[in-house]
Amino acid sequence: MRAKINYPRLAVKTLLCVLLISLVILPVVKNSIGKLSLYNWIIPGRERLPFSDTPQLAYNLSLFNLDANLASHAISERSSPENEFRVILLGDSSTWGTLLKPEETLAGQLNQMELSDPDGTPLHFYNFGYPTLSLTKDLLLLERALAYKPDLIIWLFTLESFPDDKQLTSPLVENNPQAVSALFDKYNLDPRSFGEEDLTPSYWESTLFGQRRNLADILRLQLYGVMWAITGIDQYYPAEYTGAARDLSDEVRFHGWEKGEMTADQLALEILAAGKDAAGKTPLIYVNEPILVSQGENSDLRYNFYYPRWAYDQYRRLMSQFSTNQDLNYLDYWDLIPGEEFTNTAIHVTPEAVNLFAKALAPQILLHFNP
Numbered sequence: 593m594r595a596k597i598n599y600p601r602l603a604v605k606t607l608l609c610v611l612l613i614s615l616v617i618l619p620v621v622k623n624s625i626g627k628l629s630l631y632n633w634i635i636p637g638r639e640r641l642p643f644s645d646t647p648q649l650a651y652n653l654s655l656f657n658l659d660a661n662l663a664s665h666a667i668s669e670r671s672s673p674e675n676e677f678r679v680i681l682l683g684d685s686s687t688w689g690t691l692l693k694p695e696e697t698l699a700g701q702l703n704q705m706e707l708s709d710p711d712g713t714p715l716h717f718y719n720f721g722y723p724t725l726s727l728t729k730d731l732l733l734l735e736r737a738l739a740y741k742p743d744l745i746i747w748l749f750t751l752e753s754f755p756d757d758k759q760l761t762s763p764l765v766e767n768n769p770q771a772v773s774a775l776f777d778k779y780n781l782d783p784r785s786f787g788e789e790d791l792t793p794s795y796w797e798s799t800l801f802g803q804r805r806n807l808a809d810i811l812r813l814q815l816y817g818v819m820w821a822i823t824g825i826d827q828y829y830p831a832e833y834t835g836a837a838r839d840l841s842d843e844v845r846f847h848g849w850e851k852g853e854m855t856a857d858q859l860a861l862e863i864l865a866a867g868k869d870a871a872g873k874t875p876l877i878y879v880n881e882p883i884l885v886s887q888g889e890n891s892d893l894r895y896n897f898y899y900p901r902w903a904y905d906q907y908r909r910l911m912s913q914f915s916t917n918q919d920l921n922y923l924d925y926w927d928l929i930p931g932e933e934f935t936n937t938a939i940h941v942t943p944e945a946v947n948l949f950a951k952a953l954a955p956q957i958l959l960h961f962n963p
Contacts, residue, residue, distance in 0.1 A: 625807065626659030629668075630814045635821040637666030639694035640719040641733075642813055642826075649828040651819035655809035656767035658736060664813060667718045667740050676716045677709060677961060680737045682730045683748035686881055686939040687721025691829065694719075696943040698748075701950040702957075709961035718742075724762035725753040727863035728786070732765065732775060735870050744960050745871055746953070747864075748879045750939055751907040752898050754859040755847045759786040779866035786860070836934045837897045838888035846903035854903055856910050865918055875960050878922045880911060882929040882949060884938035896938035928952060 631637045641661050644650035655661065662668060667680075681687055681699050689697035695704065699719035707715040718740075720733050730747060737745065752758065759765070760783070765772055776783055820826055844851060849858070868876060883904075884896040894900050908924065915922035933945035941949075 626657040627663055629663035631664040632669040635817040637669050638664050640688055641722050643723050646828040651816045652826045656764055657806050660810045676714050677743040679715055679717045679744045680720050680742040681746045682734055683721040684725050685723035687748050688723050690940045691935050698946055701946050726758050726762040727753050727860050728759040729762040729764050731863050731867055734867055745876045748881045750881050756786045759860050833936045836884055836938050838886045840890040840894040842890045844893055844900040846900050851902040854906055861914050878920050880924040880926050882925050884931055884934040885927055898938050
């Protein structure tokens, strides 16, 4: 005789199972979910970290699980390379390569130069750039990059990544409070300096409900990987775009500061010092990336949309002094690229400009591999 189903009891048991999975099991395993990936197994790894605001056109999307981002990257194919010197490039959207194909980026063009050490061991460059301007975001990726045993790290940046109010605004930082909190604790950085009292995530954020967007994005990244493998497309390339501003405002404040008010204490220079500590024995080159130097209206007051002249000049003086005091290997290429080679912003450039940049960097890179 078929047993009679007690539906209220079944509903209670089902609810308890869901709560068990959501509140207990998932918080325990969530840190490993992103490591499960089809990339570098069934489909090839991506040449740069996932990022896109137009997923269906780019076969790519922005997601904030650090493990999933890195598991999709080509660097994850081999964790212990034996036949190459591994060079990792950190930076913002200009390093990532907005409007550039993977082979046109700085990492891509340096790879095409087929650089090697005197014994013939090739240098392989890996693109760890990620759009959004924040030194904290870069430091977060730098520490993760160390797991891949780089032989050299190149950290590219611009002034807009330095103000304290930019440090915690990158979505990659905002959505990884536990990792950022651990990072700050490790390197004695104070989140209150950047306007945040506590970076500790709530328990609710670790539950199944709190992680539903994260889980969905990880799955979507695997699905878009199929189209990436077929087409090689990982961003949307519009037929037309608005060019970087050449005629500029006469506003000369920078992040609310008037001329002469910006000091070293108001810039997150301590993040750069933490990067040196994190890298340890791994050589680290700091690079001030090229910017657009406008020749248009009010160009006597501003270099470009981002920077009043006084603020950028002060930044360069502060960086020069800081790098000397901290014994940083610092290179300044701020005016290397002609103005006509900038595309849709004052830091994004054409493939030809990237080639010029790569040729300037290559001799400095090779210095680290000569006995």
